[in-house]
Amino acid sequence: MIFLRTASAFVCACALAVMIPVGAAQAQQGPLRITIEEGIIQPLPFAVPDFQVETGEAAQLAGELSRVIAADLEGTGVFREIPSSAFIAQYSDFNAAVQFADWKAVNAQALVTGAVSVSGTNVNVKFRVYDVVSGTTLGEGLQFSGTTEGWRRMAHKIADEVYSRITGEGGYFDSRVVYVSETGPKDERKKRLAVMDYDGANVRYLTDSSALVLAPRFSPSGDRVLYTSYESGFPRIYVLDVGSVQRRVLESADGTMSFAPRFSPSGQTVAYSLTQGGNTDIYTMDINSGQSVRLTNTPAIETAPSYSPDGSRIVFESDRSGTPQLYIMSAGGGEAQRISFGDGRYGTPVWSPRGDLVAFTKQNAGRFHIGVMRTDGSEERLLSASFLDEGPTWAPNGRVIMFTRETQGEGGASSLYSVDITGRVLRKVATPEGGSDPSWSPLQQ
């Protein structure tokens, strides 16, 4: 009897247990599922109040740090700074709780706070990044130490960190650009190598203008530069140590011309063009031993080699089809595959650090363009248009391209421009003189 009661109770309970969830399930069949496929495109508003001054002598530096950080972020076109005149919150204590409501009220979605202390020539900067909308911090607080002379680098590093925490990808602010500085009239132009911060600050000259120099290229570690010089009367490739400004020539046979060099990702090999007997082909050279290998062997002009980020392939320019087009081949040579098929002429290809795109110069219908395409040649997009745009170089994060723009006419001058890969943000890079042939360094260590 007991067994029967227990059994019956169990059966009833089981029936209830089964029935009730079924009813509940019918009432609410899982979460509501929505798919969002369209959004808006606009700069993300952020605020960078002047950093807190922890020592009295750091007042000016605190303000300048904040301004450089804000300029870095806003220069990307991804962010929009909210002017301090709109601030409601009074920022004065790095460790005080952030009043998110005040920052929401001015529509800030990100907030960067910091504090600066100076002791002699030593500077210490600490900062935090906040997501104002969710009222949370983005990552941990960080601090950098350096000297008063290097304050701009500290600002760039902070901006890189902020950019990275919000976008999920690396920044490019703490980087440098080597380029050809140009002065004088067009028919008597003086050219010399110069290196500067990515934003045009801290220009330093690496060579004099006694000989024509062309196409400088940073090494993957950023400590050396390859470039072509007519110092001997013929174009030759040189390797220059950026720190010591010492240089040496990469030997090539007499009667040949070598140019358009570029480092491999390992930094141990150089791919370049060599003209011999009126024919131009692509070679590689071990930078230590000087031993070279011929990669192409056609009667066409083949030049401007650029390695893929993994070093396995090379994209280059060749007119083997009758007009200059882009081709990709194995880093060891062999059969090449054409990837450009649009109208016009293609040249100076450069593989993106991300590995997904190739930037190039295109000449078509009397105009020059900087463009990008996928490595299989698809999805070609032109990012600029001008009388003469050429020589693209990628920012370390593959997000921005810098190039040379030359104006028309006898008084025309060359200058450096940058454009992001969406084509929305085109800016002129400030240089003290004219500039051409930029090459972007990796992020500094």
Added chain:
Amino acid sequence: MPRARKTGNIISGVGHAGLIGWILFGGWFTARPEPVEVREVAVISGAEFQAMLEAQQQPLEIAQDPQTAAPEATPDAPDVTVAPEEPTPLPPETVAEEPAEEPIEEPVPEVSEAAPEAPEPPAEVTVEDAPVADTPVERPAERVAPEPAPRPAPEVTQDPTPQEAVTPEETGETVREQQEAAQTPEATDRIITEAAEPPASSPTASMRPPARRPERPAPTRTVETPAPAPAQEETSEVDDAAVRAALEAAMSSSQVEVPTGPPMSSGEKDALRLAVQNCWNVDPGARWAQTTVTVAMSMTQDGKVVQNSLRMIASEGGDAASADAAFGAARRAILLCQKDGYPLPPEKYGQWQDIEMTFNPERMRIR
């Protein structure tokens, strides 16, 4: 008497004679109706009036051509045909901040080249592409205004009605109206009635269980009472404990009365989708623009996200950093646009109490 009659007859005779004379000749002195017959005006109001308007407009448009022609000059038709590519470079150049850039840019020469090609006929066609839309729009209005002034009135009155009818895309607005109109009491009533009506559509039938089940806990207590009686307690107590646990677990979830209502309509879902996507800021050049994330959240009954319930439950494409950045953008979108609560029908709270949103930037990615 005879004198009196005589004078009376005389007066009567003169009066009658005057009356007869006025009747016979009086018409000669009446003013004739004016020949200004307005018939034509009445007849013209129809087709002729429109014909007149058209006839008047044509010469005016021709007068515009030379002006609008210049912009069309974009006859860079060849360049423009390279459509997918050209549009991108142009905007950035306008974005360029430094004045020094503009003189360098080529768009200026393009316009000058266009001028010669901008004859008459092609002008009207290309005007659409040119950003000069402002000028052509303004002028026709000014010309037409003086004469057919009456026409605009009926057109204006018609506008509001069709807007209301545009339910497919703007269902979100209609939904808001229902909520803001303090429909909550009615909504709850409806839920009850729908749950009570068995023959309704299949989804409404499913509403019954949650309202009735909570009363069942009673039987569990009856099950408890028999426990102390028998001697063979151990096995039965174990069973009872299991039974109670199962019942309590089952009951606990159903005891909270949540108005579920019928499933969300596509219009209601679209309203939520539109509300969120208006704040979903996508950076098409970023790596995370290739990452799809799914975000789960719980909602309060007033359409707000429950604090700290937002979480990423899935991501596809890209690395962890990209997924985090994509989640950050999704989170900002959801929290920014909720304001006073999303436009969700409170009578269907059970349907959207938990939401999973998938943010797929594929369409936003640059190509």
